[in-house]
Amino acid sequence: MFTFPRLAKRANPSPERAFYLGLLWERAAAKHPGTPVTLDQPLATLPALGTDFDYASLADVVADLAARLWELGVRPSERIAVHKTDNFDIALLACAAARIGAVPVMISSALSGEIVGQLLTRLDGPWLITDVAKLTGPLDGLPVRDLTRGTLLAGTEGHGELPLIAEVEGAPRRPAVRMHSSEPALITHTSGTTGVSKLMVHNARALFHRLLPQQIIAWPIRGSETVALCMSFVHSRFFHSLGVFLNYGNPLVVLSDPDPDKIAPIFVRHRPGLVETHPNNFIQWEDLVDAPGAPLSSVRYYSSTFDAIHPRTIQRLLAASRRPRPLLIQLYGQSETGPISGAWYTEKSAGRNDGRDVGYVLPGFIRLRVVDDNGRVLPRNQPGHLELRGRGTIMTYLGEHERYRRNITDGWWRLGDMGYLGRFGKLHLIDREVDRIDHIDSNLELEDTLMSRLEELLEAIIVIGPGGEPVPVICTRRDEPLDPGRWARATADLPPLAAPLHWPFNDVPRTSTWKVRRVEITRMLREQTAPAPAPGAADRPGA
CATH class of the missing domain: 3.40.50.12780 (ANL, N-terminal domain)
Incomplete structure (x- = not known):
């Protein structure tokens, strides 16, 4: 049975029962200033700072970015969407926005320009932090000026007259703004596995109640282990992982690739x-x-x-x-x-x-x-x-x-x-x-069975075909060919399946947290835009 560690009562959650992103690094630096943080690539907005930090230096980065955002006009309670190329500066910009009382809105870099446009519309005129790669890529053709209060550039490359955060120098530091714990503190979006992502509004009180059990579970490894995090920077889980390990003083390695x-x-x-x-x-x-x-x-x-x-x-x-x-x-x-x-x-x-x-x-x-x-x-x-x-x-x-x-x-x-x-x-x-597929008890259980029987599989996904039939989409290590004989033997005692579709792992539609977008695959099958079945697979028994 799952139980919490016996020493969990000694954990030290935030006394006001609220999780404030704007104070996250400042509080960590007060307790463990010299604890190292290593990145796999420099901050896109401040690359000259390199990849080696500690809690205190990153707290300073957040305070600096917060001062720059204030200088550029961002104010408390205003929404500020962060949608840029993946880099750890995404999380630091979010903390900086929260530090001046704004509400960071985390929008995955994996979303299409069309969906980003819909989310900006729902946000009703937010600020937008983005970069040139997005503006000249997925967002090109989107009426960004009409959809936002103002656009601020992350990174170091300019675009027209838009202000670059990196070029705002000498902005005076400001004390942190702490909004009421019941007010919106963070907006994230759903994975979008079933369609257009939904925008989820979190407050600091609810974020605290999520943090507490995670902090208790992590008590046995407080401060004693180097922690490597390779996760979506726009997901609330990433901020909670930071909250847990910054509180305990663990050295961090933060990875984006x-x-x-x-x-x-x-x-x-x-x-x-x-x-x-x-x-x-x-x-x-x-x-x-x-x-x-x-x-x-x-x-x-x-x-x-x-x-x-x-x-x-x-x-x-x-x-x-x-x-x-x-x-x-x-x-x-x-x-x-x-x-x-x-x-x-x-x-x-x-x-x-x-x-x-x-x-x-x-x-x-x-x-x-x-x-x-x-x-x-x-x-x-x-x-x-x-x-x-x-x-x-x-x-x-x-x-x-x-x-x-x-x-x-x-x-x-x-x-x-x-x-x-x-x-x-x-x-x-x-x-x-x-x-759900009518004559399959559990798609997920069937996928586990295939993964356990075929070690060459990197992924096995059962989706609904155009006629309601179960269609396996499979990916192999290094995209190696699938042996039809091994597939036939592995599936001989399983419910009848359509011929497998052998896709390169990187071609499978995914969310920012690498979840498979099953509804999107079903749409591709219905519209006949999916790859052809793997050679020889259609000859297996039951296909």
Whole structure:
């Protein structure tokens, strides 16, 4: 059963029960000023500062950026969208905006210009921080001037008369502005796996209630391990990870590129004890298991959030560690709610895990129930729709409040996932509601089976085909050809599947957190814009 560490009561959460992004680095620097922070690339907006920092120097960067934003006209309560090329300065600009009382709006660099335009419209005239690559690329042709209060340039390259943040010099430092904990403090967006992303409004109080269980869970590794983070800079989870480890004084390595070939030398050089990335990046990092220099040998803890992770991946990662009793810590949650359940796995226990087991509902923080199609509460072990009550739930979907309200029934939030509760509140996921296929018990379970039987697979995705049939989309390591015979043997006892579509891993539509956009793949199949089936796969039994 999932339990919190016994020493958790000694954790030191924020006394005002609020998580203020604008004070994050300042408070960390007051406690642990010399703790190192290493980046894999310089800050795009202030590249001359290099890649080696500590808590105190990054607190100074945030205060400097905040002063520059104030000088450029940004004021408290105003929304300021951050949409630029991936770089750690995204997070620092967000903290700087929050420091002067503005509301940072995190917009993924992976979104199309069309979707960004829709989000800017919902924001009703925000400030926009972007860069030349975006303005001359995805945003080219978008009426940015009409959609925003003003556009500020990150990076060092100019564009017309737009002001460059980097060229604002000598702006006087200002004390931090702290808004009320019930006011909007951060706006992020949903992953967009089912369509246009929704804008989620968080306040500092709800962000605190999400932070607290994560801070308690991380208590055993306070200050003692170097932490490597390779995550979406626009996701609320990244800020919570910063909140946890800055509070405890852990050295940080912050990475923007998940490519295993680039990760390996960094891990060999810094030897992290905890690493966190998206589940689909962990799959890629299986290539590091036998890499020169044993880049994963120092890792004692793997932290996985955002989505369930394949048991095969857990076993391989843990086997690569040379630390005693390595663990993979998994939190299941949603952007609208924060963490919901948690578990940890050893190499041995991962082998017994069915992959749909996402641990125990966090005691004292989350209440979860399972209901049928009519809203009736179901008993244990009966699958249905998952609904939640918790203090970390968002305030609303900005510009779509009625859509937000439709997800709530008598105070219970509909997660959109199907699953069931086992003994002691253990949660098992089945599928997203929109992804269900009639004669398949669980697409996700079927995907886990394929991954465990075919080690050459980097990804296996079951989606709904044009005629309602289950279509497997598969990716192989280094995009190597798929052996039709091995596929036939691996699927002989499984429900009938269409011929597999063999796609390059990087061609699969994904969100900023590397989740697969299944609805988009289904659309591509319906409109016949998807790649042809892998050669020979159509001849397998049952195809």
